[in-house]
Amino acid sequence: RDVLRRDPHQELFHADVRGALRSIAPVLVEHPEYTDVVGRLCEPERVIVFRVPWTDDHGRVRVNRGFRVQFNSALGPYKGGLRFAPTVDLDVVKFLGFEQVFKNALTGQDIGGGKGGADVDPKELSTGELMRFCQSFATELAQHVGATIDVPAGDMGVGPREIGWIYGQYQRLVGHHEPGAFTGKPAVLGGSALRPEATGFGAVYFTQRMLAEQGKDLDGARVVVSGSGNVALFAMEKVIAAGGTVVGCSDSRGSVSEPDGVDVDLLREIKGQRGSVADYAEKRSGATSGSDSAFLLECDVALPCATQNEIGTDEARALVDHGCWVVAEGANGPVRPEAREVLRAAGVGFGPGKAVNSGGVAVSALEMQQNAGRERWTAEDVDTRLQQIMSDAYDRVRDAGERYHGDPADLENGANAAGFLRVAEAMTSLGVV
Ligand code: NDP
Structure with a gap:
């Protein structure tokens, strides 16, 4: 009820929360100690909305809106992509951020959930305009991210090239190398093999x-x-x-x-x-x-x-x-x-997407691991790990579907239940924070 009251127009986010709560209900019967986690789980830890001013090729000043929703950091640094698309708004970013919390938990990696982006259509920008846009976007974003704080990656409209530009501006601003602050980087900047x-x-x-x-x-x-x-x-x-x-x-x-x-x-x-x-x-x-x-x-x-x-x-x-x-x-x-x-x-x-498409963020977590250890793993090595992670995620989701919803084929409820269990245990262990 609080979620609906606070942001009445966020339909995508509300629909996603409703679906997750339906899946979680039987988990709370077995784990009543996680009941108070639910309200906190639905409220992002932090929402950052910012102006992105940039100059187009004709010298005109243009303005877009940037977002970063730092949803949940119980399991590790916030982790999730940046989306550049005209349809990006706070509803979209909160919906994606909420999904990301469960998705990241399902990978078995120690990463929290976040998401961000801007309401810009990169296809309408020249290469120079897009680079200037990324630099302006990164100028604000840099104040909120870092290898142990929040680690953005790409999403729709943001690939290795854009992540490279965003990281380049970040590096200038913070004044040191910190490749683990972003994933999905070009290989030459420490991007993992097989991340694309x-x-x-x-x-x-x-x-x-x-x-x-x-x-x-x-x-x-x-x-x-x-x-x-x-x-x-x-x-x-x-x-x-x-x-x-x-x-x-x-x-x-x-x-x-x-x-x-x-x-x-x-x-x-x-x-x-x-x-x-x-x-x-x-x-x-x-x-x-x-x-x-x-x-x-x-x-x-x-x-x-x-x-x-x-x-x-x-x-x-x-x-x-x-x-x-x-x-x-x-x-x-x-x-x-x-x-x-x-x-x-x-x-x-x-x-469900939070399980099926979790391979990207899983390899992003492997990229963070490689950057932290100053290592580079081969594509074959990363692929072997990815296959294992996806197989383990499938088992987790199927088992939770069977246990809490009586059907191993109910992967949708299973994914929410399995993701919730891991995040709820971490949140409970941290106390009321
Ligand atoms: P891209 O921007 O690379 O590609 C998106 C594709 O979808 C483009 O071909 C685009 O068309 C097309 N598209 C956009 N809107 C529509 C529509 N209404 N109908 C049909 N096609 C459409 O994005 P990604 O491939 O990176 O992401 C795709 C999805 O996967 C997103 O939901 C994203 O959140 C999700 N995802 C991505 C991850 C990643 O690692 N990249 C990780 C996990 C999830 P056009 O070419 O004309 O623009």
Whole structure:
């Protein structure tokens, strides 16, 4: 009630809190000592909202709004990405920050949860403008972050290049090297091998465990992956390596159907030149583009890897009608609550984002570890650890689903329950702080 009263218009955040509380209720029956943790868990420790002034290529001064929500530091430094997108507001950042607290707990790493970003569309900025924007953003952010305080990474619209610029400005301001203050850096600045791939690869590793539970695998499976950004492209790559066919994908401007399989290298090249999936389809004789959701296509596995609220009831019903086995959220919150009900009622496996896409932040924690020890691990080494982390996260989530909700396939409630248990134990151990 306090959450709803304090910020009445934060619908995404409220929906997420409601869902988490439903999952947590049976845990409190077994652990009544964690009851007082709930109210504190729903209130961020700190919310920072700031002005980001910058000068465009025509000499005009522009202003955006920056955010950093430091949600929970019970398990370790706040950790979570920075999102640059026009849709970023406090509701979005609080929703993502709340998710991040549970997600980070599920990785088994010692990291708290946070999230940030700005309401800017990086696609509309020239390279010079974007660098100036990042520097202005970092000038304020620098006062609030650090290797043992808060460690931001990338998210939508923020990749290694932008993290490099933000870290560069941070380094100038603090006057020393501190690579552990940011993750997702370019390799030359101490970025971990496999960090760019980690979220997409990890999502596929998690999906493989879900499929194995049903006696199925990706070999020969038809897979739709939405988005064609960082998470989506690496998820596609891993699906194909496992013998699956990516029959459809999308971006913010439309979707593509290609029954014989999307050519990921070509798609990556076109997106790298700021092209669209429609531009991609023009170059492929077997591909057709359109404006409908990619999830209306026939598929066995659906991996929404673009953004929140992509799958509503229409898409969910189409997936059910087409006999889809599994929907696993590579993105944060892509399946609307009502669509999840449709999938659940039809017995379609559902993997929640806080578990499925936790591979990215898990490798970010490995990057912090490498930076602290002045080490560099090989891609193979990081991949082995990532596979183990995703497998352990799957076990944790499945076991909590079974224990607290009577169903090992209830990964959504299981993820909330398992994440809560770890954070609640840490918060209780710290006393009322
Ligand atoms: P990117 O910015 O690299 O890619 C996002 C992709 O989604 C782009 O292709 C974009 O299209 C597309 N997109 C945006 N809006 C829509 C829409 N309404 N319909 C269809 N496609 C759309 O972001 P990431 O790949 O990094 O992130 C994707 C999701 O994964 C986000 O929810 C993010 O929070 C989550 N995530 C990311 C992690 C990471 O390590 N990067 C870690 C954990 C979660 P266009 O190309 O036209 O802009």
